[in-house]
Every structure is written in structure tokens, then in C-alpha cells.
Amino acid sequence: MKTEVLEKKRSMTGAEAIVHCLLKENVDTVFGYPGGAIMPFYDALFDFQNDIKHILVRHEQGATHAAQGYARASGKVGVCIATSGPGATNLITGIADAQIDSTPLVCITGQVASKLLGTDAFQETDVVGISMPVTKWNFQVTRAEEIPVALAKAFFIARSGRPGPVLIDITKDAQFGSFEFEYEPCAKVRSYVPEPLVEIEKIKEAAHLINNATRPLVLFGQGVILGDAQEEFKTFIEKAGIPSAWTILGLSALHNGHPLNVGMLGMHGNYGPNLLTNQCDVLIAVGMRFDDRVTGDVNKYAKQAKVIHLEIDPSEINKIITADVAVLGDCKRTLDLLTQEIKQNKHSNWLAQFRKCDDLEYQKVGKQELHPSADKEISMGEVIRIVSDKSKGNAIIVTDVGQHQMVAQRYYEYTKWRSNITSGGLGTMGFALPAAIGAKVGAPERLVIAVIGDGGIQMTIQELGTIFQYGIDVKILLLNNEFLGMVRQWQELFFDRRYSFTEMVNPNFQHLAKAYNIPSYKVEQRKDLEGEIEKFINHRGSYLLEVKVGKENNVFPMVPTGASVSDIRLE
Amino acid sequence: MKKQYTVSVFTENKIGLLNRVSIIFTRRHINIQSITASESEVQGIHRYTIVIEENEILVQKVVKQLEKQVDVVKAFYHDNDQLIHQEIALFKVPTNSLAGSGEVEQIIRSFNARILAVHQDFTIIEQTGHKNETQQLFADLQPHGVLEFVRSGRVAITKPMKELKDYLAEVEFASDLQNTKNYTNGKA
Numbered sequence: 121m122k123t124e125v126l127e128k129k130r131s132m133t134g135a136e137a138i139v140h141c142l143l144k145e146n147v148d149t150v151f152g153y154p155g156g157a158i159m160p161f162y163d164a165l166f167d168f169q170n171d172i173k174h175i176l177v178r179h180e181q182g183a184t185h186a187a188q189g190y191a192r193a194s195g196k197v198g199v200c201i202a203t204s205g206p207g208a209t210n211l212i213t214g215i216a217d218a219q220i221d222s223t224p225l226v227c228i229t230g231q232v233a234s235k236l237l238g239t240d241a242f243q244e245t246d247v248v249g250i251s252m253p254v255t256k257w258n259f260q261v262t263r264a265e266e267i268p269v270a271l272a273k274a275f276f277i278a279r280s281g282r283p284g285p286v287l288i289d290i291t292k293d294a295q296f297g298s299f300e301f302e303y304e305p306c307a308k309v310r311s312y313v314p315e316p317l318v319e320i321e322k323i324k325e326a327a328h329l330i331n332n333a334t335r336p337l338v339l340f341g342q343g344v345i346l347g348d349a350q351e352e353f354k355t356f357i358e359k360a361g362i363p364s365a366w367t368i369l370g371l372s373a374l375h376n377g378h379p380l381n382v383g384m385l386g387m388h389g390n391y392g393p394n395l396l397t398n399q400c401d402v403l404i405a406v407g408m409r410f411d412d413r414v415t416g417d418v419n420k421y422a423k424q425a426k427v428i429h430l431e432i433d434p435s436e437i438n439k440i441i442t443a444d445v446a447v448l449g450d451c452k453r454t455l456d457l458l459t460q461e462i463k464q465n466k467h468s469n470w471l472a473q474f475r476k477c478d479d480l481e482y483q484k485v486g487k488q489e490l491h492p493s494a495d496k497e498i499s500m501g502e503v504i505r506i507v508s509d510k511s512k513g514n515a516i517i518v519t520d521v522g523q524h525q526m527v528a529q530r531y532y533e534y535t536k537w538r539s540n541i542t543s544g545g546l547g548t549m550g551f552a553l554p555a556a557i558g559a560k561v562g563a564p565e566r567l568v569i570a571v572i573g574d575g576g577i578q579m580t581i582q583e584l585g586t587i588f589q590y591g592i593d594v595k596i597l598l599l600n601n602e603f604l605g606m607v608r609q610w611q612e613l614f615f616d617r618r619y620s621f622t623e624m625v626n627p628n629f630q631h632l633a634k635a636y637n638i639p640s641y642k643v644e645q646r647k648d649l650e651g652e653i654e655k656f657i658n659h660r661g662s663y664l665l666e667v668k669v670g671k672e673n674n675v676f677p678m679v680p681t682g683a684s685v686s687d688i689r690l691e
Numbered sequence: 692m693k694k695q696y697t698v699s700v701f702t703e704n705k706i707g708l709l710n711r712v713s714i715i716f717t718r719r720h721i722n723i724q725s726i727t728a729s730e731s732e733v734q735g736i737h738r739y740t741i742v743i744e745e746n747e748i749l750v751q752k753v754v755k756q757l758e759k760q761v762d763v764v765k766a767f768y769h770d771n772d773q774l775i776h777q778e779i780a781l782f783k784v785p786t787n788s789l790a791g792s793g794e795v796e797q798i799i800r801s802f803n804a805r806i807l808a809v810h811q812d813f814t815i816i817e818q819t820g821h822k823n824e825t826q827q828l829f830a831d832l833q834p835h836g837v838l839e840f841v842r843s844g845r846v847a848i849t850k851p852m853k854e855l856k857d858y859l860a861e862v863e864f865a866s867d868l869q870n871t872k873n874y875t876n877g878k879a
Contacts, residue, residue, distance in 0.1 A: 248707060249707070252714060253714050253718065257761040257762075260706070260707075277761055308866050308868070309761060309866060310764075310866050311702070311703050311761065311762055311862065311866070312761045313862060313866050314866075314868060314871070315868065315871040317870075318871075433759065434758070434759070435755035435759045437755075438751070438752070439755075449871075450871075
């Protein structure tokens with residue numbers, strides 16, 4: 121039972137009201153960093169430490185990524201707190217990441233007193249202006265009595281429809297001011313349509329196309345996860361017998377071992393779904409937005425196919441790829457309605473084509489990557505293969521950005537829902553370590569493994585301090601190639617091997633881990649790999665496992681920028 | 692093909708919304724030719740009238756991204772044939788230019804322009820019309836001395852007859868998740 125959850129009106133300060141609003145929204149954890157303009161809130165929070173767990177991060181960017189990891193692992197709204205000025209601006213990268221990857225966040229920032237607004241006061245920055253392009257909604261509160269309505273709206277907007285980050289900026293005088301507190305959760309904003317109305321005619325049109333398709337292909341994105349439509353999605357593809365490929369944010373919405381799961385789309389995705397995108401006759405996109413990393417050259421993308429787009433956000437329709445049939449609505453509902461209209465079907469020959477591509481890809485790429493010959497350096501793929509085996513595909517894999525990200529997503533055999541947490545749209549290096557902290561807090565019963573490169577880990581490495589202080593059990597798998605590997609790969613392939621500022625001279629990561637009392641090991645030889653990974657996974661508490669991997673290994677397949685998906689290169 | 696379009700955006704009356712609306716254009720590197728903000732016939736709802744020159748496909752995408760904003764109720768785009776539109780221009784000319792030959796008087800008469808104020812030193816002339824008309828008046832007055840010239844953004848009313856309050860009712864209906872969940876086959 122929460123301490124003093126209020127049923128009736130009571131006089132309180134704005135700062136106390138923020139805490140009570142969080143309690144009313146059932147917030148159990150916040151990630152934050154105190155400072156001058158948010159101090160009244162922190163003072164109020166002091167009395168509620170048993171009700172709201174506050175995780176003190178080491179940099180506000182860490183707070184946003186942790187809140188993202190929390191949201192993605194738990195399905196709840198992530199909350200982060202920062203002070204004005206630099207505290208607020210440090211949130212921006214994480215907010216931008218949450219915006220492009222549709223992650224529900226409520227960010228609360230302190231602001232200078234309202235009479236000082238616009239005067240270049242100490243630690244004043246126009247965070248409402250700065251965050252406007254990267255928030256779903258934002259609002260500045262200058263009076264205590266505005267707080268309950270603003271926060272109720274913030275939570276509603278963040279989680280409803282296509283989720284996203286919301287920022288509420290609260291001046292210091294609003295935190296100090298007293299008023300009669302009363303909380304009414306928000307259920308509706310008259311100018312905002314979270315879910316467009318479903319048009320049954322469109323469902324019927326889509327069903328007609330699907331029923332007459334001979335080579336249908338489903339592309340699924342995070343919409344399936346955000347819409348909590350795991351079952352509806354599975355029932356749909358199983359009834360229609362349609363091969364289904366995922367975007368990196370859709371990964372783990374469908375068991376990797378499902379017979380209709382044909383793998384990963386996009387630049388470093390699987391051979392089959394990329395190649396056959398340009399051979400299918402009906403393309404069914406579910407909760408995805410045709411990112412350019414997925415489509416390659418849009419002028420050579422699925423031109424032969426009829427396109428059905430199931431989407432909650434009307435502005436995604438025809439934004440990149442024109443839809444022949446746009447089915448607007450929450451996919452949990454539209455998939456269910458669509459399943460009722462479609463025929464039971466199988467597309468065995470068509471599915472066999474994907475499997476043939478898989479075999480070819482395995483011969484050309486997978487074999488060497490997953491089982492390199494003894495004379496080769498350790499590959500990222502074999503590390504991920506062993507991690508996948510030892511964790512039985514049950515872990516939450518949090519990845520950073522770059523080669524290791526692609527490899528982890530290609531080769532980890534995800535078996536569980538909500539198990540892939542990555543920075544997809546924004547490609548934010550430094551995402552994984554703090555996001556893994558949030559993921560573990562949001563899903564404490566799950567094994568959480570952060571897969572990070574030597575570049576990315578150093579962007580938010582200070583969060584080792586957060587892991588240390590709170591004893592958060594995050595397994596850190598550091599794949600070290602002493603390069604900014606993905607950029608180096610591009611330099612090799614497209615810039616004549618001119619390795620301009622991509623080589624890294626790294627610190628001793630074991631020493632760093634030791635400073636934070638985190639046990640660690642560095643694997644340099646293949647013979648140690650399996651045993652050390654086993655130890656890493658079974659260790660109780662956080663652990664850093666560094667693996668020295670091939671310096672100049674490349675990730676294949678690859679769709680070069682500007683090429684068509686069917687021009688995917690296997691080598 | 693690029694063409695002139697007028698985008699009408701109906702919004703809640705909130706601080707900062709102009710910024711939120713304008714960044715939808717600027718992030719796509721679209722130059723706003725004119726922008727006017729005012730109240731609408733529905734209390735509490737403001738309208739922005741924004742003139743741009745772009746191809747229609749892009750304008751459609753922009754309009755959807757505008758509507759996606761939480762505080763935007765509805766957005767539309769129209770080409771010039773679907774609108775009645777007007778701009779207002781004010782000209783400050785030396786009062787002595789009106790004396791003498793009567794040429795300036797002739798110009799004012801031929802444009803149906805109005806004299807708003809006469810001071811000893813200057814006279815203010817007002818002209819409403821399409822941009823080419825106010826621009827022509829400017830050109831004609833210039834030889835006689837124009838001390839100051841200002842033109843407003845476009846205001847426009849659309850020819851289609853559906854009323855804003857009907858759109859508002861639709862949006863408000865759809866904004867209720869209960870309605871969304873129960874809605875089938877075009878009916879609630």
C-alpha cells in the first residue's frame with residue numbers, strides 16, 4: 121500500500137503534487153538527477169522513497185535511455201527527471217531516440233522561476249523550444265495548480281495511440297506554490313485522436329488481396345509489440361500461412377523459431393526477405409514505417425506488389441511507400457478483424473524459396489560467422505551464437521549501435537516477447553548500457569544482457585556507477601574490435617580503406633570495471649570463450665565480459681546505401 | 692510539379708503552437724511564403740493560414756504530420772481555385788505627392804484603394820486584394836515616393852461548404868477511445 125495515497129482534496133505544494141501524480145499513475149520507478157531548479161521536487165520525493173524508487177544515474181542522457189529500457193521491457197511509461205539548463209539539454213538525445221522509436225516517456229524538468237523566464241537566468245534554457253521537434257507533446261507549467269492536469273495529460277499522451285516522449289517543464293515557483301490537490305486521470309484530449317477509426321471496407325479490401333495472393337509477404341515492426349498484439353499477429357500469419365519478416369524494432373514480436381519467421385529486413389538483414397521483397401505479389405506491412413534502412417532505394421522497392429499497410433499513425437501512410445490499401449487502427453484490433461475475413465491458406469512453395477535463400481546465406485555468410493575456422497580471429501557471430509545457446513534465447517538483449525548490434529539481432533535466437541531493446545531509428549551510440557539498467561529494473565525476473573561495442577560503451581560508461589550503486593544485475597558483453605567497426609566497414613567498402621579516425625586506443629576495461637566493483641574477464645582466445653560465457657551468464661550480479669573480436673571483420677549481407685533490396689550483397 | 696497551396700491549420704489556443712506548426716515545414720526545408728494566425732468562428736479554436744509552394748504529394752504528407760500534433764485539431768490544404776483569399780497592404784507616401792498633378796489620386800482611384808490617415812508629412816493608403824494587385828499598386832506608387840510599405844499574410848476562406856464545427860465534432864468523437872474501440876462499419 122502506498123503511503124498516504126490521497127482520496128480527497130488536500131492542500132499541498134506543487135512539488136508534492138508531482139510526487140502524488142506519479143503515485144496516481146502507478147509509477148514505481150523514476151530515473152533522474154537532481155539540481156537547483158528541481159530541488160523542491162527532490163525534497164518532496166525524499167518522503168516517498170519506499171513508494172517510488174529513484175535511480176540516480178550519472179548523466180541525464182543515461183536517465184532517458186534507462187527510462188526507455190524500462191518502458192520497452194515492461195510496457196509501462198518510463199519516467200525521468202532532470203533539472204533545468206544542462207540537465208534538460210542532456211535529456212534531448214534520449215528524447216529524440218524515444219520519439220523516433222515510439223517509446224512512451226514522461227520527462228519532468230525543473231525550470232527557473234517564472235518571473236525569470238526569458239532573462240538568461242542561471243541554468244535557464246528554453247527546453248520547451250528545444251524539445252519541441254523531438255516530443256510527441258510538451259508543456260510548461262508556471263503555476264502549481266496546473267500540475268495535476270498537465271501530468272495526467274502527459275501520461276495519457278505518452279502511452280496512448282502511437283506512444284512517444286512527453287516533456288513537462290515545471291518552474292521552481294510552481295513547485296513551491298500551494299494549492300488544493302485533486303487528481304483526475306486523463307482519458308481524452310479533444311484535439312487528439314490516438315487511434316483512428318477502423319474502416320471495415322479497408323479490412324475487406326485487404327482480405328481480398330491476401331486471399332488472392334500467391335506470394336504474400338508480411339513485414340512486421342514494433343507496432344505489434346506496442347499494440348500488445350502478439351497473439352493476434354501470430355493467429356493472422358498462421359491462418360494465412362504468410363512468411364513474415366521483421367524490422368529490428370519488430371524483432372521478438374514473433375518467436376525466432378516460428379516456421380513462418382523468415383528473418384530480418386533491411387541493410388544487414390537476411391538474404392531471403394530482402395531479395396524476395398521484390399518478388400512478392402502482396403506486401404503486408406504491420407506496424408512498421410518503411411525506414412530507409414529497410415527499403416533501400418524506394419524507386420526499386422516492391423514495385424510489382426500490392427501494398428497493404430496496417431498502421432496506427434495516419435501520417436505514416438504513403439509517407440515512403442504508397443499503400444494500395446491502408447488499414448488504419450490499432451493492429452490488435454485490425455489484425456483480429458482481418459483474420460476473420462481471410463481464408464485458411466498455405467504458401468509452401470513460396471516459403472521454400474525463403475528457406476533456399478537461408479541455405480545460400482548460411483553457406484556464404486553464416487557458416488564462417490558462426491563457426492569461423494581455427495585460424496580466424498574470434499567473430500562477433502560466434503560469441504552471440506554461444507550467448508544465445510547458453511541463455512536458451514530467453515534473455516533480454518539490449519544492443520548499442522553498430523556492427524555488434526546487427527550481429528546480435530541477426531544471430532541471437534529470441535524466444536520471448538519484448539526481448540530486443542535497441543536504438544533503431546536514431547542509432548544512438550551509448551544507448552545500451554543505461555537502457556539495460558532500465559530494462560533490468562523494468563523486468564527484474566529476466567536475464568538482461570547488454571551487447572556493446574568498444575566505441576559505444578565509452579559514450580555512457582559512467583553508468584557503471586549506477587550499476588554499482590544500486591547493484592543492478594546487468595550482464596555487459598563488450599565486443600571489442602578496437603575500431604568504430606561499422607564506420608570502418610563503410611570506409612573499407614566505400615571510401616577506399618581510408619580509416620579516418622575510426623581506430624580506438626582503449627582503456628583497460630577490466631580496471632574500469634574493478635573500480636566499480638564489477639567482476640570482469642577478457643577473452644582473447646577461442647578456447648576460453650564457451651566457458652567464460654557460461655560463467656558470465658550464470659554469475660549472480662552484474663559482470664563485464666570483454667571479448668577481443670576480429671579487428672576488421674565485416675557484417676554481411678549488406679544492401680549498400682541507395683541500392684535496391686534485391687541487390688543485397690552476400691560478400 | 693510545384694504549385695501554390697494554402698494550408699489551413701486549426702488548433703487549440705496554446706503557447707508555442709506556432710513553433711510546433713512551423714517546424715513541420717522547416718524540417719522539410721519548405722519556405723513559408725506567408726503565415727497568418729487568427730481566431731476562428733469556433734470559440735477557442737485558432738487558425739493558421741500558411742502559403743507555400745510545393746508539389747501536392749509533399750503537401751499531403753505535411754498536412755498529415757500537422758494533424759498528428761496533439762493540439763492540432765484539423766489541417767487542410769487547398770489550391771488557389773478552391774479559395775477566396777485576400778491580403779492587405781499599407782503604403783506610407785509623402786502627403787505632398789498627392790498635391791500637384793493628381794497622378795497619385797488617379798492611381799488610388801483606379802485601384803479602389805483607401806486613404807486611412809492624412810498627416811502633414813505623410814498619408815497612409817490601404818489596399819486589399821491579391822498579391823499581384825497590391826504589388827502593382829506598390830510599383831505604380833513608387834515613382835511618387837513610398838516611405839514605407841507593408842503587406843499582411845494571406846487570409847483565405849475555402850469554397851467547400853462543410854463547417855469547421857462538423858469537423859470538430861468528428862475529431863472529438865474519434866478522440867474518445869471508447870468510440871474507437873466500438874466503431875465498426877462506419878458507425879459507432
